[in-house]
Amino acid sequence: MNLENIKQQKTPFYYYDLALLNETLEDAKINAQKYNYHIHYALKANTNTKILQPIKELGFGADCVSGNEVLRALEVGFAPAEIAFAGVGKSDEEINIGLDNDIFAFNCESIEEIEVINELAKAKNKIAKIALRLNPNVDAKTHKYITTGLEENKFGINSWELENIIDILPKLENIVLTGLHFHIGSQITSMTPFKNLCIRVNELNTWFKEQNIEIKHLNLGGGLGIDYNEPEANPIPDFELFFGVFNQFLEPFPHQEIHFELGRSLVANCGSLISKVLYIKKGIKTNFAILDAGMTELIRPAIYQAYHNIENLTSTSNEVEFYDVVGPICESSDCFGKRVQLKETKRGDFIKIHSTGAYGEVMSSKYNLREPNPVIYKD
Ligand code: LLP
Numbered sequence: 001m002n003l004e005n006i007k008q009q010k011t012p013f014y015y016y017d018l019a020l021l022n023e024t025l026e027d028a029k030i031n032a033q034k035y036n037y038h039i040h041y042a043l044k045a046n047t048n049t050k051i052l053q054p055i056k057e058l059g060f061g062a063d064c065v066s067g068n069e070v071l072r073a074l075e076v077g078f079a080p081a082e083i084a085f086a087g088v089g090k091s092d093e094e095i096n097i098g099l100d101n102d103i104f105a106f107n108c109e110s111i112e113e114i115e116v117i118n119e120l121a122k123a124k125n126k127i128a129k130i131a132l133r134l135n136p137n138v139d140a141k142t143h144k145y146i147t148t149g150l151e152e153n154k155f156g157i158n159s160w161e162l163e164n165i166i167d168i169l170p171k172l173e174n175i176v177l178t179g180l181h182f183h184i185g186s187q188i189t190s191m192t193p194f195k196n197l198c199i200r201v202n203e204l205n206t207w208f209k210e211q212n213i214e215i216k217h218l219n220l221g222g223g224l225g226i227d228y229n230e231p232e233a234n235p236i237p238d239f240e241l242f243f244g245v246f247n248q249f250l251e252p253f254p255h256q257e258i259h260f261e262l263g264r265s266l267v268a269n270c271g272s273l274i275s276k277v278l279y280i281k282k283g284i285k286t287n288f289a290i291l292d293a294g295m296t297e298l299i300r301p302a303i304y305q306a307y308h309n310i311e312n313l314t315s316t317s318n319e320v321e322f323y324d325v326v327g328p329i330c331e332s333s334d335c336f337g338k339r340v341q342l343k344e345t346k347r348g349d350f351i352k353i354h355s356t357g358a359y360g361e362v363m364s365s366k367y368n369l370r371e372p373n374p375v376i377y378k379d
Contacts (some may be wrong), residue, residue, distance in 0.1 A: 007314070009376060011293070011350070012274060012275040012276070012291070012373060013374040014271060014374075014375045015274050015375075015377075016048070018050070018379050019379065024237075025054060025058050025266060026058070031240045032239070034243065035243060035247045037246070037259070038257060039260050039261075040063040040082065040260065041061070041263065045263030045268070045357075046267045046357055047362055048361070050377050056078050061078065061083065061259075063222075070097050070101065081103070082104055083098075083103040083104055084104050084107055084219065085106050086183075088154055092116065095120050098128070099120060100124070105130060107181040108130045115172065117130065118173070121174035121175060127176050128174060131179030133181040133182070134156055134159070134182060134204055135156030135158050139184075140186075140188050143304045143306075156183075159204075180201070180219070182200075182218075183222060183261065184221065186225075186263070187223070187264065189225035194249075201220070215253075215256065217258070217259055219260070221260065224239075224264070226268045228307050228308060230309070231269050231355045235269045242265075264358035264359065269354075271357025272355070273297055273298050273360060274352055274353075275291040275292050275297075276350055277291060277346065277347055277349045277350075278290045278291065278292050279347060286323065286338075287323050287324070288323065288325075289325045290327070291325065291328070291351055292327075293336075294334045294368075294370070296366070296368060296370040297327075298353060300363070301336050308337070309353075309355065310337055310353050311354065312343045312345050312349050312351055313350040313352050315342070316343075321342060322342075323340050323345060324338050
C-alpha cells in the first residue's frame, strides 16, 4: 500500500488488493481441483465488478441470493449453467429471472417455494432445475446471527418434511430435482462442524438413494472462516485443509458432482477500509479515536461484535496508547473496537481496518445521509 498515494485520496474509502485476490483464488482453485470440486463464488460477500471479473475468469461459478445478483453475475459473464440461486424468500419476479436464463439450480427452502417455481416454470413451458436446501441441524459454533444450519433457524427444509416433499415432487411436472444443498453458517474456523456436516450429508444422501431418487449434485455451501486476528500473517485461508476434510469424510456416489459456495474466504482479506482520524476525544476511562468512517461503511462490528484488526498507517510515534475507535454515526454501537492498541494517534492520521473485503462495502448504508464510498483497486 503506497502511503503517499493514500494520503491524496478522499476518505473513507475501500481499498482492494487484486494481486492478493488472485493469489487467494488460485490457491482455492488448485485445492478444489484435486478432488474435482466446483466452487461457486457467493456474490453476497462482495459484488464489485472488478472483484467478480477475475473470479469469473478463473472459472468459478456464481451463487446468488437475489434477482439482481443473478443479473450482475450474467452481466460480468458467468455462464448461466454455473449460477445457483438461493434464498428463503425469492419473489416471482426474481424466480422468472432465473427461469429466463436457464440457471444451474434454484436452491429451494420450502414446499411453498417449490410449488411457486413449478407454476412459474409451467407458464414459460420450462423445466426448472432445483436443489433442496436441507437443514442438517449441525451447529457451526459461530456467531448466532451467522449460524444457519440449526432447526431453529429460518433456513432450509427440516428432516420431518422430507417424506411429504418427495410425495409432492413427482406431481410437479415443471421442476426436476437435481441436487441437495446445505449451508451451516459463516466464519467457521474449526473443521469439526464441516466433518459433522459430511456425516449428516452422507445419511441424507443415502436416504434419497434408498427412495430411488437420483441426486446429481451435492452442494455443501460456504462458511470457511478467515484469520481476522492476524490477517497479514495468514492472508489466505487453509483451503487444502478445508477441502481435505470433505474428501476424507464425504461419501458421494460415484456419479455425483460436489459443489461449494465460498464467499468470505475468497475475498475478505483482499479488502480494507481506509479512514482518517477526525478527533481524539478524552473520555472518562479511555480516549476515543473518532474516525470519518462509521458503521455506515462497515457494520460488522456493530451487529456481530466482529473483530477487525485496526492499524495506524501514518503515525511515526514510538509510543502506543489504547483507544476506543469509533465512527461519527449517532449510535453507540458505532464502534470498531474498544481498547484498541495503536501507535499514538492524532487528528489526520490514516487508519486501516483490515479484512473488510467480505460483507463490508456490500453492507454499507446511507443512514445519516452518508455518501457512497470511493473505491481504489491495486493491481
Ligand atoms: N451459501 C449460503 C446459502 C449462504 O447463506 C452464505 C452466506 C454463503 C454460501 C457464503 O458463506 P461464506 O463462505 O461467506 O461464509 N454478513 C455476515 C455473513 C453472512 C453470511 C450469509 N450467508 C458477516 O458479515 O459475517
